Amino acid sequence: MRLSIYNTLKRKKEIFEPLNPPHVGMYVCGPTVYGDAHLGHARSALTFDLVFRYLKFLGYKVRYVRNITDVGHLENDADEGEDKIAKKARLEQLEPMEIVKYFTDRYHANMDALNIQHPSIEPTASGHIIEQIEMVKTIFDKGYAYEAEGSVYFDVDKYSQDYDYGKLSGRKVEELLENTRELAGQEEKKNSFDFALWKKADERHIMQWKSPWSKGFPGWHMECSAMSKKYLGETFDIHGGGMDLLFPHHESEIAQSNAAQGKDAVRYWMHNNMITVNGQKMGKSLNNFITLNEFFSGKHEALQQAYSPMTIRFFLLQAHYRSTLDFSNEALQAAEKGMNKLFAAYDLIEKLPDTKSSSVDIAKYRDLCLKAMSDDFNSPVLIAHLFDLVKVINQVNDKKETLSKDDIVTLKQIFDDFLITILGIKSEKSTDNTQVVDYLMQTILDIRQNAKTNKDWATADKIRNDLNKLNIQVKDTKDGASWSFR
RNA sequence: GGUACCGUGGCCGAGUGGCUAGGCGGAGGUCUGCAAAACCUUACACAGCGGUUCGAAUCCGCUCGGUACCUCCA
Numbered sequence: 001m002r003l004s005i006y007n008t009l010k011r012k013k014e015i016f017e018p019l020n021p022p023h024v025g026m027y028v029c030g031p032t033v034y035g036d037a038h039l040g041h042a043r044s045a046l047t048f049d050l051v052f053r054y055l056k057f058l059g060y061k062v063r064y065v066r067n068i069t070d071v072g073h074l075e076n077d078a079d080e081g082e083d084k085i086a087k088k089a090r091l092e093q094l095e096p097m098e099i100v101k102y103f104t105d106r107y108h109a110n111m112d113a114l115n116i117q118h119p120s121i122e123p124t125a126s127g128h129i130i131e132q133i134e135m136v137k138t139i140f141d142k143g144y145a146y147e148a149e150g151s152v153y154f155d156v157d158k159y160s161q162d163y164d165y166g167k168l169s170g171r172k173v174e175e176l177l178e179n180t181r182e183l184a185g186q187e188e189k190k191n192s193f194d195f196a197l198w199k200k201a202d203e204r205h206i207m208q209w210k211s212p213w214s215k216g217f218p219g220w221h222m223e224c225s226a227m228s229k230k231y232l233g234e235t236f237d238i239h240g241g242g243m244d245l246l247f248p249h250h251e252s253e254i255a256q257s258n259a260a261q262g263k264d265a266v267r268y269w270m271h272n273n274m275i276t277v278n279g280q281k282m283g284k285s286l287n288n289f290i291t292l293n294e295f296f297s298g299k300h301e302a303l304q305q306a307y308s309p310m311t312i313r314f315f316l317l318q319a320h321y322r323s324t325l326d327f328s329n330e331a332l333q334a335a336e337k338g339m340n341k342l343f344a345a346y347d348l349i350e351k352l353p354d355t356k357s358s359s360v361d362i363a364k365y366r367d368l369c370l371k372a373m374s375d376d377f378n379s380p381v382l383i384a385h386l387f388d389l390v391k392v393i394n395q396v397n398d399k400k401e402t403l404s405k406d407d408i409v410t411l412k413q414i415f416d417d418f419l420i421t422i423l424g425i426k427s428e429k430s431t432d433n434t435q436v437v438d439y440l441m442q443t444i445l446d447i448r449q450n451a452k453t454n455k456d457w458a459t460a461d462k463i464r465n466d467l468n469k470l471n472i473q474v475k476d477t478k479d480g481a482s483w484s485f486r
Numbered sequence: 487g488g489u490a491c492c493g494u495g496g497c498c499g500a501g502u503g504g505c506u507a508g509g510c511g512g513a514g515g516u517c518u519g520c521a522a523a524a525c526c527u528u529a530c531a532c533a534g535c536g537g538u539u540c541g542a543a544u545c546c547g548c549u550c551g552g553u554a555c556c557u558c559c560a
Contacts, residue, residue: 171488245559248557279553
């Protein structure tokens, strides 16, 4: 089965064919570390975690690069702008690198909680100033940039005579000229849509480096171009990021690469859609975002309860990465319940009774799951197939359907591959002291059974209710009681 | 204003020409001391109006409504 990927550049799905199989190079725009990660950051990281996991599952050797932006971009494009990290550092009276370290650590902790695998390389912008300066020089030497007052700007007008500026976002240079708003401090630029490759810093700007043009800092599109080239080469397979980065960030990256090397760097552009709150984008500028730590603790006025990392992960995976996803407590609670149901069935697989023959075609589900994932990483359809299997598992358990020993093994393998390995959903139950807990529970349930035999309902119900408070669910069946963590 | 996109049942959310998506919630039933879980049955849908077609949620046009990007933002 061939993998197809929606390529933003072509606005359609394309069969994925890596440049140098079995190797795949993937670059994803990571966070600017000046605040806690919110649900939107999780979606981006998770989208490409899914891509990373599935490509590896298909046998590719993936080099996944996700950057940490620690230089800070200007709050606006005007000369007097201050970068966000520097501003935070000033307000907190800390070194910029203390801010960077603090939020990088917190970002990593959040991503680990969400069971997001680490990228192969996680380069920082501040660690690649030399590479960025080199690339600016190259662009300058090729005539696609100009210097003004110590800053270097990309000459979009010149570039668009030789290349197609706007091919990713569908914009046209003439229209940009008419529509771009006038901002203060842009007198240095030839045109309002030109963007900075290097920016001269004033004295109070804390983060600055020497360059041929001035003491300053790189423009905000440079790091991705320079670092992807360093680690993935001039041309690589996949570049990902949030849809809000499409323009101008990714459009400018394309321009920089073409200007520097005369050819495109990226073969497949992938963009995840936004999380919305009441239909509106969740974002820093709108100040309507909920951080991941707030979700995990439930401490936010918009949250009715705490939501575990796996609930968040499952919730996000229930929507396709290219659709907007609306946040609500109701939707999150539905996801939580659905996931628990999925896990209850998963735990049941190994206890299923086997028979000589099967009444259900299990093998076809494996193909259906592969088909879903190979169709532009369609995790919601994959999850729907897994829920169909949940029904099968429960029916076999109720002896309404039958499965052979081999098919039970296949079934287990499907869940291990697709739920655990590819979707990356893992059980959040504590697995400590399992044997002891099993023994204790058996004892307690025996006592309860005695009470039930004696029609001592008060004791039987007290045991059940008290266990409920510990999130232990008691299930009475014909063959006696069983239990599970909720 | 320009560019891109979206409008699916109570909620979330798949589906790009014909076959039940799925989850949560609702209703009825089986099981049960009761409950839960599970199982069975079931109701509720494709923004509106035209067009193409044997056939459209799916293609085309118009209308209405919404979102994102165009200043940093996943």
